[in-house]
Amino acid sequence: AAKNSEQQVGIVGSGLIGHSFAMIYAASGYRVRIYDIKPEQVQHALSTIDEQLEHLAKNGLLRGKLTVKEQRSLITGTNDLAECVKDAFFIQECVYEDLDLKRGVHAKIDGLCKDDVIIASSASALIPSLISQNLKHKNRFIVCHPTNPPFYAPLVEVIPAPWTDPDVVVTTKQLLAETGQVPVIVKKEIDGFVLNRIQYSIIGECWRLYEEGVMSVEDIDKVMSEGLGRRYAFMGPLETAYLNADGMYNYGDKYKEMIYRVQCTFGAPRKMEGPTLDKIQNELTSRIPLDQLNERRKWRDIRLASLQKLKNDLDKK
Numbered sequence: 222a223a224k225n226s227e228q229q230v231g232i233v234g235s236g237l238i239g240h241s242f243a244m245i246y247a248a249s250g251y252r253v254r255i256y257d258i259k260p261e262q263v264q265h266a267l268s269t270i271d272e273q274l275e276h277l278a279k280n281g282l283l284r285g286k287l288t289v290k291e292q293r294s295l296i297t298g299t300n301d302l303a304e305c306v307k308d309a310f311f312i313q314e315c316v317y318e319d320l321d322l323k324r325g326v327h328a329k330i331d332g333l334c335k336d337d338v339i340i341a342s343s344a345s346a347l348i349p350s351l352i353s354q355n356l357k358h359k360n361r362f363i364v365c366h367p368t369n370p371p372f373y374a375p376l377v378e379v380i381p382a383p384w385t386d387p388d389v390v391v392t393t394k395q396l397l398a399e400t401g402q403v404p405v406i407v408k409k410e411i412d413g414f415v416l417n418r419i420q421y422s423i424i425g426e427c428w429r430l431y432e433e434g435v436m437s438v439e440d441i442d443k444v445m446s447e448g449l450g451r452r453y454a455f456m457g458p459l460e461t462a463y464l465n466a467d468g469m470y471n472y473g474d475k476y477k478e479m480i481y482r483v484q485c486t487f488g489a490p491r492k493m494e495g496p497t498l499d500k501i502q503n504e505l506t507s508r509i510p511l512d513q514l515n516e517r518r519k520w521r522d523i524r525l526a527s528l529q530k531l532k533n534d535l536d537k538k
């Protein structure tokens with residue numbers, strides 16, 4: 222960690238994802254410079270980080286070996302993009318999901334950064350070649366798509382463009398693993414990458430089941446949190462299937478007809494709008510009023526952090 226403090230990570234855009242990445246890198250001892258087009262947003266991010274570090278420490282969930290004070294002292298804000306990126310060995314861009322905006326921001330970074338830098342974008346769905354095609358440093362560009370909230374949900378999808386240098390992929394993977402995140406490589410550019418493709422297929426089916434009156438919102442959510450999700454926190458759907466029979470051939474033999482039959486009833490995608498949207502919103506607000514979202518997010522984050530701790534403890538044994 223002492224050596225890491227000689228290396229700087231630049232965070233461009235310090236909203237939800239930006240401040241979370243700042244905490245992740247600081248917990249591993251890196252110096253972190255956060256920048257935002259709105260100076261007040263940098264201040265907001267710094268105070269959010271203060272609050273969260275205290276909260277984590279109080280609950281025994283602080284990451285890494287450094288104290289709150291040590292972690293906090295590694296993070297500084299700036300209103301100057303150059304100061305954020307010129308000495309950085311790794312840049313994590315976290316501005317809004319808008320192609321023109323991201324292209325503009327990256328054009329500026331391109332003119333300020335070191336040649337051997339790694340420039341990562343938090344893009345949720347914009348493919349890396351679209352963002353980086355006109356950059357001088359396009360071979361140093363990669364997408365690192367985190368899972369919200371990144372500090373508590375460690376998966377990061379790493380997506381190189383066709384022209385990304387292989388060492389960028391290797392180093393990015395190592396860096397993320399060192400910080401405690403879990404990188405997975407998306408080998409081909411594809412709309413929605415992998416996490417959102419899977420997530421959207423789940424949301425799509427939940428929507429359909431609700432719309433067709435099969436289940437309430439609360440019960441649909443329980444199917445995940447008390448059923449599928451219990452397993453998925455430890456193993457994915459493929460290993461789940463493998464274990465649910467005597468291996469994959471056996472699973473296929475037993476279930477392929479049923480799975481195929483049910484899949485054939487899924488039908489075309491539906492847009493999240495209209496009366497179904499109103500009803501789902503109403504069911505949720507009656508349980509979790511809109512003015513209590515922050516409370517509920519804290520509730521969620523403590524549980525996610527506790528699950529992380531449990532997983533770490535189980536894997537240590």
Ligand code: NAI
Nearest residue numbers: 234235236237238257258262315316317318343344345369
């Ligand atoms: P956010 O709205 O919380 O933060 C975006 C920040 O970018 C704001 O503080 C804004 O002032 C700043 N910004 C806008 N233009 C800028 C510029 N030219 N230079 C510097 N800063 C600028 O957004 P959030 O949620 O943090 O999203 C950031 C990226 O992360 C997006 O690409 C998003 O798709 C992606 N992402 C978001 C997830 C989420 O659940 N929120 C999950 C995974 C990825």
